[in-house]
Amino acid sequence: MTAGWVDHVFWWHVYPLGFVGAEREAADLADGRVEHRLRNIEGWLDHLVSLGCNGLLLAPVFAATSHGYDTVDYLRIDPRLGDDADFDALVAACHDRGVRVLLDGVFNHAGRDFPPVAEALEHGPGSPGAEWVQRLYDTDGVITADYFEGHDTLVTLNHAAPVVQDFVRDVMLHWLRRGIDGWRLDAAYAVPAAFWAAVLPTVRAEFPDAWFVGEMIHGDYVAYVEESGIDSVTQYELWKAVWSSLDTVNLHELEWTLGRHAEFVERFVPMTFVGNHDTTRVASQIHDHRHWPHAVALLGFLPGVPCVYYGDEFGLEAVKEDRPDSDDAVRPELPAERGLFSDPHPDLEEVYRRVFSLRRQHAWLVDAVTSTEQVTNEHLLVHARARDGEGALTLALNLGDQPYASPTGESVGPHDWAVLEG
Numbered sequence: 001m002t003a004g005w006v007d008h009v010f011w012w013h014v015y016p017l018g019f020v021g022a023e024r025e026a027a028d029l030a031d032g033r034v035e036h037r038l039r040n041i042e043g044w045l046d047h048l049v050s051l052g053c054n055g056l057l058l059a060p061v062f063a064a065t066s067h068g069y070d071t072v073d074y075l076r077i078d079p080r081l082g083d084d085a086d087f088d089a090l091v092a093a094c095h096d097r098g099v100r101v102l103l104d105g106v107f108n109h110a111g112r113d114f115p116p117v118a119e120a121l122e123h124g125p126g127s128p129g130a131e132w133v134q135r136l137y138d139t140d141g142v143i144t145a146d147y148f149e150g151h152d153t154l155v156t157l158n159h160a161a162p163v164v165q166d167f168v169r170d171v172m173l174h175w176l177r178r179g180i181d182g183w184r185l186d187a188a189y190a191v192p193a194a195f196w197a198a199v200l201p202t203v204r205a206e207f208p209d210a211w212f213v214g215e216m217i218h219g220d221y222v223a224y225v226e227e228s229g230i231d232s233v234t235q236y237e238l239w240k241a242v243w244s245s246l247d248t249v250n251l252h253e254l255e256w257t258l259g260r261h262a263e264f265v266e267r268f269v270p271m272t273f274v275g276n277h278d279t280t281r282v283a284s285q286i287h288d289h290r291h292w293p294h295a296v297a298l299l300g301f302l303p304g305v306p307c308v309y310y311g312d313e314f315g316l317e318a319v320k321e322d323r324p325d326s327d328d329a330v331r332p333e334l335p336a337e338r339g340l341f342s343d344p345h346p347d348l349e350e351v352y353r354r355v356f357s358l359r360r361q362h363a364w365l366v367d368a369v370t371s372t373e374q375v376t377n378e379h380l381l382v383h384a385r386a387r388d389g390e391g392a393l394t395l396a397l398n399l400g401d402q403p404y405a406s407p408t409g410e411s412v413g414p415h416d417w418a419v420l421e422g
Helices: 004-008 038-042 045-051 084-096 115-123 129-131 162-177 193-206 221-228 236-248 252-267 290-301 346-361 365-367
Strands: 012-013 054-058 062-064 071-077 100-103 109-111 136-139 142-145 155-156 182-185 211-212 271-273 305-309 369-375 379-385 394-398 416-422
Touching: 004 365, 038 084, 038 305, 045 346, 062 236, 071 084, 084 100, 100 109, 100 162, 115 142, 129 162, 162 193, 162 236, 193 211, 193 221, 211 365, 221 252, 236 252, 236 271, 236 290, 252 369, 252 379, 290 305, 290 346, 290 394, 290 416, 346 365
Parallel strands: 012 054, 012 305, 054 100, 071 109, 100 182, 182 211, 271 305
Antiparallel strands: 062 071, 109 155, 136 142, 369 379, 379 394, 394 416
């Protein structure tokens, strides 16, 4: 059963290497040097809390070759970010504020310089490292491996190997013992569900309140959760429907996805989001700025565990392109503390506060039973009721140029939204 604290957590998602302006490549850092930059994230914790969040989701913090998803040492903080003491201080500062910490576990693949992988690539099949790698190919002395989505810097691990299962289990326990509260499981859609079914029971035995959410871009969400034993997955279907429907002013697409979402919530509580470190900024997806608040309202109102990608609350814009280093724009550097940053869209930041305050007052929304009561291209009425029957609310969206009169008689202004009682 999912830990009770998860029902009340709102995550603020940070990509640390970008956030602190770290060197692009670890090799660009002078040999042996450590940059103590994690304290820059600590300087934003009060902002996180003021926004209404109480969870910090950190994209990769472990030693890596470049972007963090090419891990070379799972037990060491990337020296571009700091060291163990910096990490411990950040976790302590979070917990002092009642903020949970979630780490990004890149366990589908590793960097080429991860020692067992490097050994396998150097010596090929039959080497001690070979069992760590999904498949090795020795073609006339040229050794290659299964690469994640064609990236030859990301080598797929052999999830059927006991040595890999034991290693991942030990890594998870190590950082849970250091004070984190759970794990985001990167590229879970590519990892066999049986792997987590083998790894997690021992971890849960020691940390029964830990939470595990898998990155699922596609696939059978319900089957994966049930077969793997993880708690949740990222709700990419809803993410796509939210920005696409608001941008094209076609709320019928969103209505269809809300039906799917309601079915998921009957089986598990998904992680919901409108942006993350891998996607074009939501403010760039929705071209009519008047509809940005509608996305925030949906994030806070719909059942799920909400997650805000840093900068989305400021309406930051950036487009992910199909080219090398295409993620850089959506992973920007921010100053060392909130007071040094000038918010270009303060009204939007207040919408986040308003929405999350509403959510705090109606915590039952996390797994509410929802239904669409009315839909046109421009108008949507979503009803939510508590599972114990002790609460009911309705979200009304109006994307049109004229006031919208809801069936209950309330009027919602042009390009506005409202949460109605009952």
